[in-house]
Structure formats: structure tokens, C-alpha cells
Amino acid sequence: MTTAQQIITIAMAVLATALTRFLPFIIFPAGKEAPKFIKYLGKVLPAAVFGFLVVYCLKNVDILSGSHGIPELIAVAVVAVLHLWKRQMLLSILGGTVVYMLLIQLVF
Amino acid sequence: MNKYSTIKRSFLAAFPYTIPILAGFLFLGITYGIYMNVSGFSFIYPMLTSMVVFAGSAEFILVNMLLGVFDPVQTFLMILMINARHLFYGISLLEKYAGTGIKKLYLIFGMCDESFSVNCSVDVPEDADKGWFMFFVTLLNHTYWVTGATLGGIFGSFISFNTEGLDFVMTAMFVVIFLEQLLKEKNHISSASGIILSVISLLIFGPDKFIIPAMVMIFALLMLLKKPLEKGGAAV
Incomplete structure (x- = not known):
């Protein structure tokens, strides 16, 4: 990617993010009720997006070759177990990442 | 004052x-x-x-x-x-x-x-x-x-140590956010559809092209399920 393309990519991210923040204030001036389907999406969409993002992060894992996704599977399990046990976000992230780094550097 | x-x-x-x-x-x-x-x-x-x-x-x-x-x-x-x-x-x-x-x-x-x-x-x-x-x-x-x-x-x-695998921090972060969501929601229909439809899209379109089809499928399914989900007390 050239520098100009990088700037455009970052600008797109800024534009999309600012849009999600400013839009409600532009279309629903104080006192006006938001449409029902917007409220509905506000409730149900985040859960699906978080699921999508987990898949997105693991999109390049190849189950058929290389390490067959085993280090990813173990590290995700470590994150989940740590989190269900201690419920400390930073600990779960740190623990899982360290385990993953050790696995791919030393084992696989 | x-x-x-x-x-x-x-x-x-x-x-x-x-x-x-x-x-x-x-x-x-x-x-x-x-x-x-x-x-x-x-x-x-x-x-x-x-x-x-x-x-x-x-x-x-x-x-x-x-x-x-x-x-x-x-x-x-x-x-x-x-x-x-x-x-x-x-x-x-x-x-x-x-x-x-x-x-x-x-x-x-x-x-x-x-x-x-x-x-x-x-x-x-x-x-x-x-x-x-x-x-x-x-x-x-x-x-x-x-x-x-x-x-x-x-x-x-x-940093002088080997940073290979550090990118997993992003995966770990989203797994934690997703878990938090699972723990607080009343039903898992939306969360499950996010995972399942994304995997289906990934298998069909491959890692470079699955994003937009996955988004469209998620959006369409959630709109189709609007009535039952709202009736059942929504997903959150």
C-alpha cells in the first residue's frame, strides 16, 4: 500500500467511526423517538458482531495443514478458562497471548 | 463561584x-x-x-x-x-x-x-x-x-524478545469481549448466528472475501428474526 492509500484507509476508518457517533445526534434531535428497528438492532447486533470478529481474527488459520490450528485452539481455550475463572479482562488477554507465543515459538 | x-x-x-x-x-x-x-x-x-x-x-x-x-x-x-x-x-x-x-x-x-x-x-x-x-x-x-x-x-x-505470535492479543481481546457478551445475554441466538454465519461465509468465500457476505447474512438473519427475538425478550 502506498502512503496515499494508507491515508485514505485511515480516513475511511475515521469517517465510519465518526458517523456511528454523530448520526444519532443528527437524525434524532432532542426529544424525537428513535425508530423501533434501530432500537432492536442496537440490542441484537453487537452480539453477532463480536462473534463475527472472533471468526475474523482466526480467518487465516488452516486446519488442513501446518499446525492445524492447534495452537490457536489451545490459546483460545486458555483465554476462556482464565476469563471464566477470574473474570479479569487484562489477565485473560495477557495469559492467552503469552501461551500462544510460547506455543508457536517453542512447540509448533 | x-x-x-x-x-x-x-x-x-x-x-x-x-x-x-x-x-x-x-x-x-x-x-x-x-x-x-x-x-x-x-x-x-x-x-x-x-x-x-x-x-x-x-x-x-x-x-x-x-x-x-x-x-x-x-x-x-x-x-x-x-x-x-x-x-x-x-x-x-x-x-x-x-x-x-x-x-x-x-x-x-x-x-x-x-x-x-x-x-x-x-x-x-x-x-x-x-x-x-x-x-x-x-x-x-x-x-x-x-x-x-x-x-x-x-x-x-x-523489545528484544521474540514477538512472533503477539498478534494473538487481538484474538484474545475479541474472545474476552464475546465471552462477556455470552455471560450477560438472555439467549444466544444473535451471538451464535454471528459465529456460524461468519464460518459459513469463510468456508464459501475464503479469508479474503468473506467479510461483506458474512455481514449481509448476519444483518438479513437478524431482521428475519426480529419478531421472535423481540417476543422472547431480545438477545441482550
Whole structure:
């Protein structure tokens, strides 16, 4: 990617993010009720997006070759177990990442 | 009571509420900076993106976008979808942010999950000004994040250990967010559809082209399930 393309990519991210923040204030001036389907999406969409993002992060894992996704599977399990046990976000992230780094550097 | 002392009191009232966020944002911000650094970007990138985007998950995804093929439309749509939750924070904050004058522009620009939860839940002390209180909550959080990202970007290059696999930090972060969602929701229809439809799309279209079909399928399914999900007390 050239520098100009990088700037455009970052600008797109800024534009999309600012849009999600400013839009409600532009279309629903104080006192006006938001449409029902917007409220509905506000409730149900985040859960699906978080699921999508987990898949997105693991999109390049190849189950058929290389390490067959085993280090990813173990590290995700470590994150989940740590989190269900201690419920400390930073600990779960740190623990899982360290385990993953050790696995791919030393084992696989 | 002069204006200066009201502003000062608002700052002093706001700061304690942001201390837990200070710890979290510095840690995640530093990680983001290091991640950018080991991905080949100078500290200018995490500093700038943390300042102008100021949305953690979107910034991590943006690194991938910057490393991939130039596709501004896909970047726009993906970041829009990741940050769609802001729309609903905004709807909840319409009245709260009313009457804050010119500061309102910055309050909206700097609205993140953490500022939202503080500004939405805290009763502003009587001797402080509501607008300035929320302004400082937003500004402090923003400052922590930019500071962390910049430090990570600068010191990332001094790291002497093998950083291979550090990119897993993004996966770990989303797994934690997803788990938190699973733990608090009443039913798992939306969460499950997010995972299942994304995997189906990934199997059909492959890792480079699955994003938009996955988004369309998720959106379509949620609209189809609107009646049953609303009847069953929604997913959250």
C-alpha cells in the first residue's frame, strides 16, 4: 500500500467511526423517538458482531495443514478458562497471548 | 463561584472515575502500539490513529486493513459495523449531552464504551458542572489511550524478545469481549448466528472475501428474526 492509500484507509476508518457517533445526534434531535428497528438492532447486533470478529481474527488459520490450528485452539481455550475463572479482562488477554507465543515459538 | 473553580472542581470530580480506565487503556494502548510497531509501522501511526479514530477494536482491525490490499469500501463498511454499537450509545446519550454547548462536539467525537458507561451511570456532584464533568471523563480517557498507543509504538522497537505470535492479543481481546457478551445475554441466538454465519461465509468465500457476505447474512438473519427475538425478550 502506498502512503496515499494508507491515508485514505485511515480516513475511511475515521469517517465510519465518526458517523456511528454523530448520526444519532443528527437524525434524532432532542426529544424525537428513535425508530423501533434501530432500537432492536442496537440490542441484537453487537452480539453477532463480536462473534463475527472472533471468526475474523482466526480467518487465516488452516486446519488442513501446518499446525492445524492447534495452537490457536489451545490459546483460545486458555483465554476462556482464565476469563471464566477470574473474570479479569487484562489477565485473560495477557495469559492467552503469552501461551500462544510460547506455543508457536517453542512447540509448533 | 467563578467559572475557573467550577471547571477545576469538575475535573477533580471526574478523575477518580477514570482511574480503572487509566489502567486498562494504558495496557491495551501500549499493546496496540507494540502491535503496530511489530507490524512495521512507526509510532506516528498508532499515535495518529488512536487520536483520530479512538475506538480500540476498530484500530486493531485497521492494522490488518493497512497490511492488506487497498480496499476503502470494505474498510468503511467493516469499521461501520464494528462501531455500530456507538449508534445506540448515542441514542441513550441524546438528552444527557443536551445543553453542553460547544463541548458537545467533542463529547460525541470522543464517545467510547468506557466514557459511555461513566457518563451514563454517574450522578455528577452538585458543585461540579455536568458538561465539564463529562468533558473531562472523555478527555482523560482519550489521553490515556493516545499515551498508551504512542508509548507502545515508541518502545516496541526496543523489545528484544521474540514477538512472533503477539498478534494473538487481538484474538484474545475479541474472545474476552464475546465471552462477556455470552455471560450477560438472555439467549444466544444473535451471538451464535454471528459465529456460524461468519464460518459459513469463510468456508464459501475464503479469508479474503468473506467479510461483506458474512455481514449481509448476519444483518438479513437478524431482521428475519426480529419478531421472535423481540417476543422472547431480545438477545441482550
